Amino acid sequence: MQGVDKRVINNVPIVKIYTEKFKTVVVSVYFRTPLTGGSVTVRSLLSRMMIKQTEKFTSNAVLLEYLAEHYGAHLTSNVVKKGSDHIVKFSIEFVNDKFIMEDIDMLNDITELLKDVLHTPFNYDDSDEAFFEREKRLMTNRLKSMRDNHSQRAFEMLLETMFETEDYKHLSFGDLDDLERLTLDDVKDAHRSMMTEDDMSILVAGKVEDKVFDYLSRLHSHEETKMYPYKGYPVRDVPEVKYKTAHERIEQAKVNLGFRVQYSEPGDVMALNVFNQLFGGSAASLLFTNIREKMSLAYSIHSQVDVKNGYMFVLAGVDNGNIQVFEDAVKRELKRVTDGDFEASFVEEIKRNMLSSRKESMDKPRGLISLNYNTLLKEQSVTAPVKSWTEQLQAITKADVIRIAEKIKLDTVFTLKGGIDNDQ
Amino acid sequence: MTNKYTTVRYDHLDEVVHKQVMDNGLEVFIIDKKGYNKKFATYTAKYGSVDNHFKAHGEVHNVPDGIAHFLEHKMFDKEAGDVFNKFSEMGASANAFTSIDRTSYLFSTTENFFENLQLLMDMVEIPYFTPEKVEKEIGIINEEIKMYQDNPGYRLYHETLNAMYENSPVAIDIAGTLESISEITAEHLYLCHKTFYAPDNMVMILAGDFNIEETFAYIEAHQNSRPDFEPSDIERFIPEEPYAVKTKEKVMELAVSTPKVMLGFKTLPDDSDNAVRERRDAAMLFALDMVFGEQSPYYEDLLERGIVDDSFNFAYQEEEMVRHTLMAAETDDYETFTAEIVRIIDEVKTTDFFSEKRLQSQKRELMGDYLTSLNSPEYIANQFTKYYFDGYDLYNVPKVIDSITLEDIKNYFNSSIDTKNMVEVIVKAYE
Numbered sequence: 044m045q046g047v048d049k050r051v052i053n054n055v056p057i058v059k060i061y062t063e064k065f066k067t068v069v070v071s072v073y074f075r076t077p078l079t080g081g082s083v084t085v086r087s088l089l090s091r092m093m094i095k096q097t098e099k100f101t102s103n104a105v106l107l108e109y110l111a112e113h114y115g116a117h118l119t120s121n122v123v124k125k126g127s128d129h130i131v132k133f134s135i136e137f138v139n140d141k142f143i144m145e146d147i148d149m150l151n152d153i154t155e156l157l158k159d160v161l162h163t164p165f166n167y168d169d170s171d172e173a174f175f176e177r178e179k180r181l182m183t184n185r186l187k188s189m190r191d192n193h194s195q196r197a198f199e200m201l202l203e204t205m206f207e208t209e210d211y212k213h214l215s216f217g218d219l220d221d222l223e224r225l226t227l228d229d230v231k232d233a234h235r236s237m238m239t240e241d242d243m244s245i246l247v248a249g250k251v252e253d254k255v256f257d258y259l260s261r262l263h264s265h266e267e268t269k270m271y272p273y274k275g276y277p278v279r280d281v282p283e284v285k286y287k288t289a290h291e292r293i294e295q296a297k298v299n300l301g302f303r304v305q306y307s308e309p310g311d312v313m314a315l316n317v318f319n320q321l322f323g324g325s326a327a328s329l330l331f332t333n334i335r336e337k338m339s340l341a342y343s344i345h346s347q348v349d350v351k352n353g354y355m356f357v358l359a360g361v362d363n364g365n366i367q368v369f370e371d372a373v374k375r376e377l378k379r380v381t382d383g384d385f386e387a388s389f390v391e392e393i394k395r396n397m398l399s400s401r402k403e404s405m406d407k408p409r410g411l412i413s414l415n416y417n418t419l420l421k422e423q424s425v426t427a428p429v430k431s432w433t434e435q436l437q438a439i440t441k442a443d444v445i446r447i448a449e450k451i452k453l454d455t456v457f458t459l460k461g462g463i464d465n466d467q
Numbered sequence: 468m469t470n471k472y473t474t475v476r477y478d479h480l481d482e483v484v485h486k487q488v489m490d491n492g493l494e495v496f497i498i499d500k501k502g503y504n505k506k507f508a509t510y511t512a513k514y515g516s517v518d519n520h521f522k523a524h525g526e527v528h529n530v531p532d533g534i535a536h537f538l539e540h541k542m543f544d545k546e547a548g549d550v551f552n553k554f555s556e557m558g559a560s561a562n563a564f565t566s567i568d569r570t571s572y573l574f575s576t577t578e579n580f581f582e583n584l585q586l587l588m589d590m591v592e593i594p595y596f597t598p599e600k601v602e603k604e605i606g607i608i609n610e611e612i613k614m615y616q617d618n619p620g621y622r623l624y625h626e627t628l629n630a631m632y633e634n635s636p637v638a639i640d641i642a643g644t645l646e647s648i649s650e651i652t653a654e655h656l657y658l659c660h661k662t663f664y665a666p667d668n669m670v671m672i673l674a675g676d677f678n679i680e681e682t683f684a685y686i687e688a689h690q691n692s693r694p695d696f697e698p699s700d701i702e703r704f705i706p707e708e709p710y711a712v713k714t715k716e717k718v719m720e721l722a723v724s725t726p727k728v729m730l731g732f733k734t735l736p737d738d739s740d741n742a743v744r745e746r747r748d749a750a751m752l753f754a755l756d757m758v759f760g761e762q763s764p765y766y767e768d769l770l771e772r773g774i775v776d777d778s779f780n781f782a783y784q785e786e787e788m789v790r791h792t793l794m795a796a797e798t799d800d801y802e803t804f805t806a807e808i809v810r811i812i813d814e815v816k817t818t819d820f821f822s823e824k825r826l827q828s829q830k831r832e833l834m835g836d837y838l839t840s841l842n843s844p845e846y847i848a849n850q851f852t853k854y855y856f857d858g859y860d861l862y863n864v865p866k867v868i869d870s871i872t873l874e875d876i877k878n879y880f881n882s883s884i885d886t887k888n889m890v891e892v893i894v895k896a897y898e
Binding site: 325 | 607
């Protein structure tokens with residue numbers, strides 16, 4: 044009962060994922076462009092403004108009222124980093140026809156609304172200045188507020204230290220200094236560029252018929268194909284480990300370690316994925332079992348990876364007196380893997396769990412969209428046929444995990460230390 | 468042979484629920500979600516952080532704060548090792564959480580469902596504690612407590628509860644304190660396990676694509692193999708709580724960039740039956756959203772004046788031991804914030820603010836949200852449990868929503884928020 048159908052209409056790919064198991068339909072529109080420091084903040088602000096009010100719904104209150112009448116349709120936008128790109132995504136989730144009593148043409152209304160959302164900034168003028176200033180203020184507050192989450196802030200500071208001269212240091216949602224300088228004209232320019240130059244894709248998941256292609260093709264058209272290869276940043280060597288510490292009046296130190304993986308062959312990407320789950324990405328992992336459960340060093344501890352770029356981060360909250368002990372313990376666990384001091388059956392277990400998580404993401408409309416978007420990017424970037432995700436996963440062995448672990452180099456240790464009243 | 472289980476079909480929602488009560492008193496529900504890859508199981512005891520003073524089988528006990536949560540951690544730690552890893556070896560991912568009134572254990576998997584279910588039942592039903600293992604856990608939980616202490620939002624919420632409630636155990640931190648958990652012994656854990664993890668004080672919810680008959684039969688065989696239980700006989704001692712708030716104002720200094728303020732309006736639980744409480748809960752959700760939601764003219768005004776931003780949030784909480792309304796914001800001008808919220812509430816009470824048109828569109832919105840959440844078996848399993856212990860039915864929500872009238876909204880808003888019985892807690896940066 045599930046089928047994926049892709050069509051390119053007006054040079055924009057539209058992917059329909061048919062499934063009957065959900066009570067809702069989700070439409071997502073993606074805009075992708077190479078990430079640059081100059082564009083993340085303005086794109087982030089733009090994406091927020093676009094879902095707040097439109098040409099037809101001239102205040103947030105009227106727009107929300109319209110969504111409420113359409114059974115609480117959820118209109119959202121978000122911004123993410125992916126590979127060396129920056130992505131702006133708009134999504135709307137609405138109840139499927141079966142549960143609607145009144146005579147509402149949901150798909151038609153939702154398409155019209157999305158079109159309005161996507162095109163409104165072309166017509167921003169002086170009368171939108173107050174709206175712009177308000178959204179700028181709200182975004183400023185949001186960014187400031189994020190700093191009060193000390194774990195999040197410590198992670199941002201790790202990125203700033205580790206990627207000092209690289210675009211990757213920019214956060215997907217932008218930064219305060221850039222925001223301060225923005226004007227409404229910058230927002231208009233960013234919008235024009237997004238609509239004309241970005242690689243745009245539309246995906247829909249749910250119980251929808253083929254006519255959905257006609258509806259969604261009305262959203263936007265490109266005069267020519269805009270397809271950028273999907274790639275990560277080039278591999279960089281690590282001459283020496285950088286250490287940096289900041290202080291804050293908090294109870295527990297937040298210790299973050301950043302690693303670079305010296306990718307050298309295509310199979311490394313999946314190997315890193317498996318390594319991460321085994322190392323610190325799951326409750327069965329070495330960091331969780333040995334550092335949390337056996338050594339009681341931390342309650343919150345995990346590793347995460349950006350597999351496309353080959354970056355790994357270990358994030359934890361530990362007692363101020365145990366910072367060095369913790370760092371040594373993490374290094375010891377990494378050495379355990381390079382020494383091959385783990386069972387091959389553990390690798391198989393991790394692989395099964397990864398397959399299970401992947402199946403689980405297909406139980407969510409947004410998960411299905413996300414998986415299919417990745418497939419779409421891969422199709423656009425690779426000419427030779429590649430093995431499926433599952434085949435690549437199945438091929439990973441204990442030797443592959445050891446091999447990738449040997450390519451993981453510690454780059455930066457950032458500590459947000461508690462106890463001292465000195466905010467650097 | 469007739470089925471031992473009963474089946475209820477909610478055709479208008481496309482949902483089916485099967486239920487069987489086991490011979491030892493355990494109630495098991497299976498929520499059928501055809502086509503889903505993942506299967507969820509939750510096994511929950513009606514036992515939370517508030518249950519620290521009780522009588523069971525004739526004896527009265529006082530146990531240290533934070534013990535329900537401590538017990539939850541220790542249930543995974545068996546003689547043969549960490550059960551987390553056993554789930555993982557069989558392709559499942561497990562978790563657990565403790566709230567004020569329940570402790571839930573859960574796993575999800577796409578394979579080996581029965582093996583994992585067996586593991587879950589054995590883990591929860593068969594206790595194993597030693598003084599050494601108890602000692603070791605204190606270190607981990609202390610880091611967990613400190614992690615929460617570093618979270619200004621959590622501190623704000625917890626201090627607000629503390630300021631509102633004089634005697635009620637709802638204000639106790641779920642994880643306890645370093646001092647209280649240091650008093651916990653293996654004997655305490657055995658006592659609490661025996662008392663609260665009895666089958667008739669628990670419920671099991673499964674959500675996913677199941678063979679119903681086979682699944683119930685499996686659980687029944689397992690439950691029948693357990694030793695006999697005396698029926699639970701738990702009396703919870705709940706201290707008398709005065710109407711008035713404990714402390715009207717509190718200011719804390721923490722590492723924050725923008726001050727945070729939370730207002731708590733206390734209203735004591737009354738002896739209303741479940742049906743009334745369920746409707747009151749829904750009516751208050753509508754009322755608060757109409758007055759303070761993003762579509763409200765009041766919100767628009769506060770936003771334009773720079774008094775609130777999108778950190779502003781509010782909630783009405785109604786449970787067996789809790790009934791209050793909370794409002795929170797991040798704002799430099801918290802004095803104006805508090806004054807304006809109080810003014811607005813009093814104004815709404817004395818004017819004809821609520822409208823039928825808004826109520827109708829809110830009903831649709833809430834129905835949409837409800838249907839969307841039914842996409843998630845995990846949400847269903849957790850929420851079904853919560854509703855079950857509160858004496859409600861998750862699948863009755865559409866009827867409750869439908870039954871709310873404009874009169875209900877006015878009445879419940881007027882009787883559930885008393886601006887004279889309010890606490891104001893502020894978190895600001897160190898001077």
